[in-house]
Amino acid sequence: MSGRLDGKVAFITGAARGQGRSHAVRLAREGADIIAVDLLDGMDTVPYPLATKDDLEETVRQVEALGRRIVARQGDVRLVADLEAAVEAGVAEFGRLDIVVANAGILTMGNDTPKAFLDVVNVNLVGVFNTVAAAEPHLQPGASIILTGSTAALLVGTVDRGGAGGLGYAHAKRHVARLGHDLSRVFASRRIRVNVVHPTNVHSGMMDNDFMYHAFRPDLENPTKEEMIPSLETKSPMGVPWLEPSEVSEAVMYFASDEAKWVTGQQLKLDGGQLGPVTDPGVPA
Ligand SMILES: NC(=O)c1ccc[n+]([C@@H]2O[C@H](COP(=O)([O-])OP(=O)(O)OC[C@H]3O[C@@H](n4cnc5c(N)ncnc54)[C@H](O)[C@@H]3O)[C@@H](O)[C@H]2O)c1
Numbered sequence: 559m560s561g562r563l564d565g566k567v568a569f570i571t572g573a574a575r576g577q578g579r580s581h582a583v584r585l586a587r588e589g590a591d592i593i594a595v596d597l598l599d600g601m602d603t604v605p606y607p608l609a610t611k612d613d614l615e616e617t618v619r620q621v622e623a624l625g626r627r628i629v630a631r632q633g634d635v636r637l638v639a640d641l642e643a644a645v646e647a648g649v650a651e652f653g654r655l656d657i658v659v660a661n662a663g664i665l666t667m668g669n670d671t672p673k674a675f676l677d678v679v680n681v682n683l684v685g686v687f688n689t690v691a692a693a694e695p696h697l698q699p700g701a702s703i704i705l706t707g708s709t710a711a712l713l714v715g716t717v718d719r720g721g722a723g724g725l726g727y728a729h730a731k732r733h734v735a736r737l738g739h740d741l742s743r744v745f746a747s748r749r750i751r752v753n754v755v756h757p758t759n760v761h762s763g764m765m766d767n768d769f770m771y772h773a774f775r776p777d778l779e780n781p782t783k784e785e786m787i788p789s790l791e792t793k794s795p796m797g798v799p800w801l802e803p804s805e806v807s808e809a810v811m812y813f814a815s816d817e818a819k820w821v822t823g824q825q826l827k828l829d830g831g832q833l834g835p836v837t838d839p840g841v842p843a
Pocket residue numbers: 571572573574575576577578595596597598599608609610633634635636661662663664681682685706707708709756757758759760761762763764765
């Protein structure tokens with residue numbers, strides 16, 4: 559069966575679980591082979607567990623079950639050498655690179671230390687920069703770079719109020735929005751596209767954890783996921799508590815595909831109506 563990405567290769571960071579795994583599986587279903595990277599370790603300023611080796615193995619299993627190939631590596635997006643090594647291993651195996659999904663991220667909300675600010679900026683902004691830098695020498699005309707922002711990049715008075723770590727998250731994501739805009743100009747003459755997806759809350763390990771249950775239900779001693787959900791719903795004009803990772807993958811798939819071959823510099827807000835009345839006019843539309 560022919561797919562929309564037959565013969566293409568996608569490099570995805572943070573691919574062990576959540577949105578990254580979902581993107582890997584979605585693109586593989588359309589025929590892409592995958593180069594996957596994940597940290598496979600915790601970070602002391604992150605108040606929830608990050609992905610494990612088993613998680614990355616599950617991504618490998620799901621991609622291979624679709625009949626596609628995958629090169630999966632431990633790697634830290636803060637270290638450009640890790641990313642270069644993964645990309646080079648993948649290109650040696652598959653012969654090319656067409657799609658980059660800079661997705662890895664952390665949330666250090668609630669931690670009011672400078673280190674929490676610096677860590678999240680290092681992963682969520684410097685890591686995105688490193689991902690593009692590692693991929694760039696291999697990209698040909700027609701390639702597509704997709705960065706993961708967040709509605710937090712475009713709202714004021716939400717995560718940016720969550721201590722130094724929350725402010726760092728917003729800082730990083732706002733700069734990812736700007737980076738996507740400016741990189742789209744830088745790459746245009748090579749016919750390489752750069753777009754940004756900005757999801758609202760997503761049902762992944764970043765939101766579905768004990769720390770977040772407490773953050774959204776401070777009135778309860780031991781809140782559960784089910785008790786957090788109504789609080790998420792009331793913050794959404796459309797009453798959606800969170801998106802499923804697969805719903806974000808449809809937007810990534812569009813930007814990755816030739817259907818979007820002249821679409822670049824976009825900031826696509828998957829926001830359930832959250833941004834309508836309050837978009838920061840300083841962020842490019
Ligand atoms: N979950 C949400 O509500 C939400 C909303 C908007 C945007 N986002 C963004 O979406 C992206 C994906 O997050 P998710 O929702 O799938 O959460 P997640 O925590 O399930 O996935 C993030 C992945 O990134 C990996 N990672 C973290 N630090 C890394 C590093 N230094 N190097 C390599 N890998 C690293 C983690 O191990 C994990 O597998 C992130 O950029 C996040 O900021 C998430």
